[in-house]
Amino acid sequence: MEIQLYLSFCLAAFLMALMPGPDNLYVVTESLAKGKRNGLWIAFGLNSGVLVHTIAVASGLSLALKKSDEVFLAITYLGVAYLLYLAYQAAKEEPMNLAEASSSKKDKATKLYRTGLLMNLLNPKVSLFFIAFLPQFVREEANWSVFHQFVLLGITFMLVGFITFASFAFLAHQLRRLIQKPAFWKATKWIKVIVLLFMASLLLWV
DSSP states (O other): OOHHHHHHHHHHHHHHHHSOOHHHHHHHHHHHHHOHHHHHHHHHHHHHHHHHHHHHHHHTHHHHHHHOHHHHHHHHHHHHHHHHHHHHHHHTOOOOOHHHHHHSOOOOHHHHHHHHHHHHHTOHHHHHHHHHHGGGGOOTTSSSOHHHHHHHHHHHHHHHHHHHHHHHHHHHHHHHHHOOOHHHHHHHHHHHHHHHHHHHHHHHHO
8 A cells, every 4th residue: 555545544534533423522521520530431342333334345245235125224223222322321321420430339341341342333323434435545566465454444433533532532531630610520521412313313314
């Protein structure tokens, strides 16, 4: 793969990660509410799903998904149901101040990672996006096979996305230190609920 083409892909991936969207907004609200640890693990889960989607595109599974309306709808509805469940769980959280949040029992890393991963995997539109996006940076005449080029791009997209999302988590955590009122916790909780409901609606209607 030509270095100029690869650097162009890195820039495109970075700009996409910077664009305001449900994923990075969810990382920010989780970091504001519960600290950077939660935001980092969710960001890791969200971006790990990218590699799965990339391999699906490279192996042709995503094209099969695109052609099967039944499978596409089934995965979409699973994704909507999971996001609604997360919104319900978030709505049940009790408001607390920063001191209480710091001393409360921390969420397990595996649970946070799984949350981010499933949010990504249960969105079939991510695969459709990669079907349209990744082939623009793949060259059949390159020294690497097409499959290996796809994998390289997927790993790069995952790393760029995670570094960007992690930066959001750290910045949100620093902002959290400045705001220690219970009302702030309550506000971020409901923002998180709204973000999850918005993500569910995007799956259904966009």
